[in-house]
Amino acid sequence: MADLSDAARGRTAATALAVTLSIQVFVALAATATAVLAPEIARDLGVPAKLVGVFVGLVYLGSMTASLASGHFIERHGAIRVSQVCVLICAAGSCMIAFTQAGWLPLVVLAALVIGIGYGPITPASSQVLARTAPPSRMALTFSIKQTGVPGGAALAGAVLPMLAVGLGWRTALLAVAALGVAVAALGETMRSKLDAAPAKESHPFSLAGMIAPLRTVFRHPVLLELSITGFVYAAMQVCLTSFLVVYLTEALGFALVAAGLALTAANVGGIIGRVGWGAVADQWIAPRRMLGLLGLAAAACAYAAASFEGGWPRPVLLAVCALYGATAIGWNGVQLAEIARHAPAGQAGAITGASGFITFAGVMFGPPAFALLATLTGSYRIGFAVFGTVCLVCGAALLMRPPANPAPA
Numbered sequence: 001m002a003d004l005s006d007a008a009r010g011r012t013a014a015t016a017l018a019v020t021l022s023i024q025v026f027v028a029l030a031a032t033a034t035a036v037l038a039p040e041i042a043r044d045l046g047v048p049a050k051l052v053g054v055f056v057g058l059v060y061l062g063s064m065t066a067s068l069a070s071g072h073f074i075e076r077h078g079a080i081r082v083s084q085v086c087v088l089i090c091a092a093g094s095c096m097i098a099f100t101q102a103g104w105l106p107l108v109v110l111a112a113l114v115i116g117i118g119y120g121p122i123t124p125a126s127s128q129v130l131a132r133t134a135p136p137s138r139m140a141l142t143f144s145i146k147q148t149g150v151p152g153g154a155a156l157a158g159a160v161l162p163m164l165a166v167g168l169g170w171r172t173a174l175l176a177v178a179a180l181g182v183a184v185a186a187l188g189e190t191m192r193s194k195l196d197a198a199p200a201k202e203s204h205p206f207s208l209a210g211m212i213a214p215l216r217t218v219f220r221h222p223v224l225l226e227l228s229i230t231g232f233v234y235a236a237m238q239v240c241l242t243s244f245l246v247v248y249l250t251e252a253l254g255f256a257l258v259a260a261g262l263a264l265t266a267a268n269v270g271g272i273i274g275r276v277g278w279g280a281v282a283d284q285w286i287a288p289r290r291m292l293g294l295l296g297l298a299a300a301a302c303a304y305a306a307a308s309f310e311g312g313w314p315r316p317v318l319l320a321v322c323a324l325y326g327a328t329a330i331g332w333n334g335v336q337l338a339e340i341a342r343h344a345p346a347g348q349a350g351a352i353t354g355a356s357g358f359i360t361f362a363g364v365m366f367g368p369p370a371f372a373l374l375a376t377l378t379g380s381y382r383i384g385f386a387v388f389g390t391v392c393l394v395c396g397a398a399l400l401m402r403p404p405a406n407p408a409p410a
Helices: 002-036 038-045 049-077 081-096 105-119 120-135 138-147 149-168 170-195 208-220 222-252 257-284 288-307 313-331 333-342 350-377 381-401
Strands: none
Touching: 002 049, 002 081, 002 105, 002 120, 002 138, 002 149, 002 170, 002 222, 002 288, 038 049, 038 170, 038 222, 038 257, 049 081, 049 105, 049 120, 049 350, 081 105, 081 120, 081 170, 081 333, 120 138, 120 333, 120 350, 138 149, 138 257, 138 333, 149 170, 149 257, 170 313, 208 222, 208 350, 222 257, 222 288, 222 313, 222 333, 222 350, 257 288, 257 313, 257 333, 288 313, 288 333, 288 381, 333 350, 350 381
């Protein structure tokens, strides 16, 4: 009987991972699509392609707010139900961009915020599910596998959307993204009753004080705050890599859109491999905090290499650097999220992850506009990669040199 129970728990854990992974892939695809298609969209709408940094910043402005507010809705309606609604919100945002015409830039601004509102609650919702179903001995690996959906979705965007745009137009490519979202939401419905915990019978009304409470918890406990600040820094680097690599390669080095999309795919495939690998290592061999520090140093080295790209670099070498850059600058997230869930007060993994995500998304919101400003002021994307690499270097070194923070109480 015990064996049957263990097998049932294993099947539930596998189902939870598969469903949350598919949802994560889609919202990452939707959030990355505009950055991948930026050269085509910018030409049709008559705006500079580097403004994609502002668009991405707006996406994550919506994300950070929705992430902080997500705990109440997850408790009230269930994590999978919240995820389904968010997937459909992201699909609606993609449709809004697809129907944008020259001169309609306020619609693009609104679409960015809409996509962000859909994106923000996904990680807190999945953390609530996985914290309940994942085996404790494989927590970092489980969260890391789920988080491969972020580079996985971005890799899918880099590999597929440029070809769709060349063949059918960028508007059709975005409508295809929206249609995929409807399918993913339907998939979630088939598993919702199995994975969602029973909604709270009595739930406090949504309020600003209730929304802020998990954030207060994060700031009160040094280990949660340290992890959140690390997320701020590393997320800024990650989103600048995924948002500007295509524009950098096309504008500065003269790459064709499809070739630049392949480089982004290489970075995201590296991120997928890195997330799984670092999660396994953090569970078995290297303490998660030390792992996060080492990843910061490695990401900085790759950022400096990217800033040195020249047109004469052999293409395989350039792609290899992009893959290593992705493995480090994208590969950190699962280890960090597993630690947040591990140190969150019992039953609050979703709410605390949402509050920490508010800080992380602040880094994502800050990063692209700051990168775009550096590119505008200096006339070079290289400076942006070097500056953000240096910030990662400082953060990684601090994690390795400072004594560990006191853990948060259960």
